[in-house]
Amino acid sequence: MTIVTAAILVIGDEILSGRTQDTNTNYIARWLNEIGIDLMEARVVTDVEADIVAALNALRARYTYVFTTGGIGPTHDDITAEAVAAVFGVPLGVDKEAYRRLEAHYGAADFTPARQRMARVPEGGILIDNPVSIAPGFQVGNVFVMAGVPKIMQAMLEHIRDRLQGGQTMLSNAVTIMAPESKMAGAIGDIQAANPNTAIGSYPFMEAQRFGCQIVVRARTQADIDKAIASVVAYADGEQFDYEKN
Amino acid sequence: MTIVTAAILVIGDEILSGRTQDTNTNYIARWLNEIGIDLMEARVVTDVEADIVAALNALRARYTYVFTTGGIGPTHDDITAEAVAAVFGVPLGVDKEAYRRLEAHYGAADFTPARQRMARVPEGGILIDNPVSIAPGFQVGNVFVMAGVPKIMQAMLEHIRDRLQGGQTMLSNAVTIMAPESKMAGAIGDIQAANPNTAIGSYPFMEAQRFGCQIVVRARTQADIDKAIASVVAYADGEQFDYEKN
The missing domain is CATH 3.30.70.260 (ACT domain)
Structure with missing residues (x-):
């Protein structure tokens, strides 16, 4: 009997300040349960790189999969990509395919530096499609990095379903x-x-x-x-x- | 300028299985914000003593206060009191005042062993009143142990308000x-x-x-x-x- 485990890392000051009620954890929990993956732990951390790195290192060592939500947008407080690159000790480069998709979406004239930030992916990362607003998530090792907006996160989950090895359903x-x-x-x-x-x-x-x-x-x-x-x-x-x- | 920090530890398989949407974190986050305490981290762990102990030790060392919810009821899966006793290295005894309140509430004839479990408090713990269903929470050091049922948890928070030192409100x-x-x-x-x-x-x-x-x-x-x-x-x-x- 194969037991497959997972953890969720929610990244975002807005959850900890109480401004936003997190619903992603519950959605992911039920979704994982259906495909035979046991959610064992969830954490919420602030938008501080050292805290994200420490939590990711603890969780990825212990569980089969780690799913993160939040912090991959275009603004100054979106630092999840930096943190994941630091965790895996790889450079944070511009992903050509992500860049191409985003440029096609916004048009070359409106493809501002802030929007170009969303094409940054840690080296070796595999894109996770975002059919809602284009800016992709990515997978590095056993860490799946997704958006915080629920509709986008949910679409990203569907995209990675085939990459996950489910176990015996609970x-x-x-x-x-x-x-x-x-x-x-x-x-x-x-x-x-x-x-x-x-x-x-x-x-x-x-x-x-x-x-x-x-x-x-x-x-x-x-x-x-x-x-x-x-x-x-x-x-x-x-x-x-x-x-x-x- | 005094900065006061806190973490929340949600204890319960029902949150991680997706059966229950946690709302306590959001409630506590907003409540803390009002009294000038910054919530810095939240975690959800399963009903496994070693996991509760590890999380509590990490959080209580790092933040001014730690608030736990869940796992203090009468059933076999309620093991928060054991975990807190282990964390502080003290015996888990029967608190006389908690025992008295519970016995008065249920009546001596119906004060079963399962209900007596709810009078167990780590040595040195200070009770947290529960006006809703009597069984108290407790405080040991900087750890505040509360019920998981939202209405009870909310009443317990009001009871401990005067024990908390707020900082400069964010x-x-x-x-x-x-x-x-x-x-x-x-x-x-x-x-x-x-x-x-x-x-x-x-x-x-x-x-x-x-x-x-x-x-x-x-x-x-x-x-x-x-x-x-x-x-x-x-x-x-x-x-x-x-x-x-x-």
Whole structure:
């Protein structure tokens, strides 16, 4: 059974200042899950090259793939390309194909130095197409550098799908039980102990002043999931809790 | 000028699997900004003790404060208290006051072992009140351990407000310009260079097929912000771009 792992590095002061709610992590997490890649860690760092470099080095050594979002635009605070070049110890050059695409898009007269910045790719980088606004992302080693704008990032993900080696998909099913988590914790712990091939998570919530809890069962095979879910349902039935399988 | 920094550690498989969209980071980011604390980094890790410990050790050494969310409930996958005890090298004991509150809340007959788990606090920890569902968070050193459920986390933040030493607030103003970022990148870079006391960020977006860009100016004094914003507005006026100050 092949386990393939990944990390996300979100680059951008706007997330840390609270101005922008990051949604890319959640989108990438679900997308990776579908193709059998386990997201193991996510980080958000500021637009400071040393911080980006340190985070990339930690993550790329540990996980199969690293996906970055943000910092590849035309402005002075877009420094992801510099950071990735530093990480891999290669020069940051002008990629001819990226340059050609951008020049064709803007027209030679409007292809300003700021726009030319977006053609810079660390040596050896492989372009990631951007059908939305042309300026490409790029891959160096196991690091995939993408835009921060969600629509562009999502298009870039589709473009790299064939480059990624998926593993055994982590499947999941859930049961939402309308009872306080603390009431069922002992029983769920017992079910976890009896189902070692599963990872059972318990996520409490409040809805219209009522406490509920979603019990999520994750495993590599549906049979393992079904067995654990059946135990959760039998428990909820026994306690006469309202519940819903989802 | 006192600069106070912070990091957030989100603990939970449900964020990394994509099942749950994290909103706590954004909430805490905005809340910290208001009281003059700069959020410098955020991480999301799985429910694995070694990973929580490693992240906490990295973050608490580097930043003034660390805020964690998640993993302090009654179930088997709630292991944040264990991890924090390991980080500080102290025993994980039963906190008498937490035990008293929880027992009073559930009633002695229903105060099950799973619920008693929520009274465990690393030795020396200071409780963080939970007016919503009683089970407290706790502070050890510069680490503040809070629940993952947003409503509870938000109430806990209010409770610790007086324990935090704020610094010089990072102020910000923005101008949203309806033009492609790449068109204005050169000018904005020049304005950044002319305003070294500010951090100018440029955040492109798409809206109804039009490209726009929000230029955010951050600084410790309003005068520094006003000067840079005036330059951005003068530039937009000169180019006859639609814009809005916000």
